[in-house]
Amino acid sequence: MHEHVVVVGAGIAGATCAWTLAQRGYRVTVLDAGSEPGLGGSGNALAIVYPKLVDAELTPQHLQSMAYLHALERLKAPDLAEHFRATGVLWLDQPRSLRDVDAHHPWWQQHVWRLSAEEASACAGVPLMQSALWLPAAGVIRTHGLLRSLLAPEAIRCVFNARVQAATAQDSHWQVSTTQGNFRADALVLAYAGEAPLSLSEGLPLRPVRGQISQFPANLALRTTLCYGGYLTPAEHGYHCIGATFSPQDRGTDIRPEDNAYNAQALAQVAPQLAAKLPPLSQWRARASLRWQTPDFSPMAGRHDPSLRDALRAHTPRRHRPQLPPSKTPPLFVSLGHGAKGYTQAWVAADVIVDALSGQASRWPEALTQQLDPERFIWREWQRGRLWTPRRARA
Ligand SMILES: Cc1cc2nc3c(=O)[nH]c(=O)nc-3n(C[C@H](O)[C@H](O)[C@H](O)COP(=O)(O)OP(=O)(O)OC[C@H]3O[C@@H](n4cnc5c(N)ncnc54)[C@H](O)[C@@H]3O)c2cc1C
Incomplete structure (x- = not known):
């Protein structure tokens, strides 16, 4: 050994x-x-644990699907469980996304199912205009x-x-x-x-992708995490997290006001009724860091x-x-x-x-x-x- x-x-x-x-x-x-x-x-206040859903036949061998179920298992360990909050994730339907995840999917009714706009709104605690995929076991990690x-x-x-x-x-x-x-x-x-x-x-190729995540003072009754390309979390320690920008080949980790505006705009495109309640950007705080991709x-x-x-x-x-x-x-x-x-x-x-x-x-x-x-x-x-x-x- x-x-x-x-x-x-x-x-x-x-x-x-x-x-x-x-x-x-x-x-x-x-x-x-x-x-x-x-x-x-790894140092953003919160990180979302959720899978990228793929076609039914690809799922059993799919890295992110396997990784998701394994992460949920590991996060049950007695010394780790307190840092994971299973908020559930509502993946809001958009014109091109996820329509083919349906009753043929091997996870259907066990790890994922579809909610109508009314059901999704009741689940989230805030009004939503579109139907959504519901991942009840997904959630947020308090990273530190x-x-x-x-x-x-x-x-x-x-x-x-x-x-x-x-x-x-x-x-x-x-x-x-x-x-x-x-x-x-x-x-x-x-x-x-x-x-x-x-x-x-x-010989192990990696390229940087800058990302800025924003936080604004808690003012929404949101109970679940929303994903829509970007994401919005329920309040933690008085702040909602909303993210994140994605800027390939940009190595800057400075905080940029325009990136906060981008995160707000991404929410406005799918949930204008929530975006209308966002506090002024002057009250927001943010963190920028690099993801490294192969x-x-x-x-x-x-x-x-x-x-x-x-x-x-x-x-x-x-x-x-x-x-x-x-x-x-x-x-x-x-x-x-x-x-x-x-x-x-x-x-x-x-x-x-x-x-x-x-x-x-x-x-x-x-x-x-x-x-x-x-x-x-x-x-x-x-x-x-x-x-x-x-x-x-x-x-
Ligand atoms: C804005 C943003 C939002 C994200 N949201 C999510 C999310 O919701 N869910 C999710 O799963 N992922 C998310 N990610 C991705 C996730 O944060 C990364 O995949 C993860 O942090 C990578 O972890 P890591 O340990 O490889 O890298 P890092 O966390 O960057 O750790 C690398 C460590 O190595 C140290 N180091 C570097 N060089 C040396 C050296 N020469 N000697 C000693 N130490 C060194 C650094 O100090 C650092 O602590 C997000 C990323 C960004 C940027």
């Missing part, structure tokens, strides 16, 4: 990994550049409390203000250098969300061999993958690229990683672990002939 695992990043990806590792008997050190957990994308509880087990040590600068393989372990000194690890998990500060994650929008979770790209340079691209010698580097895993769904997906990512580390047979379908495989992008590069380097050029 690999006894001591270093996890880089104390957002939801790193915290769920650390918690799952601690549950399975590992000692864990979490290193984060910030002064507390959740100063990156959850992150603290995930990192609370005795087996977890957190070191803050520790920016990781390098990680090198030394025989069978990792030596991790940070602004707070060096740490030795039997296995390493990278959950630092953003661009690789380390060469270890070269090119195919699925996260990367699993084992990664940092020497794979170089090893593939010697192989001419073919349809089938060549047999490669086993990796000589100590175990390295990543949980990255959670995009707009980290609070739903990070749990399944953590499980896949800890199963692989412990050598336990994965309970997840192979299609899911393949979809999460961090190295899928490197293999695609190779298959497209972008890695192969003739012997003379390699010399």
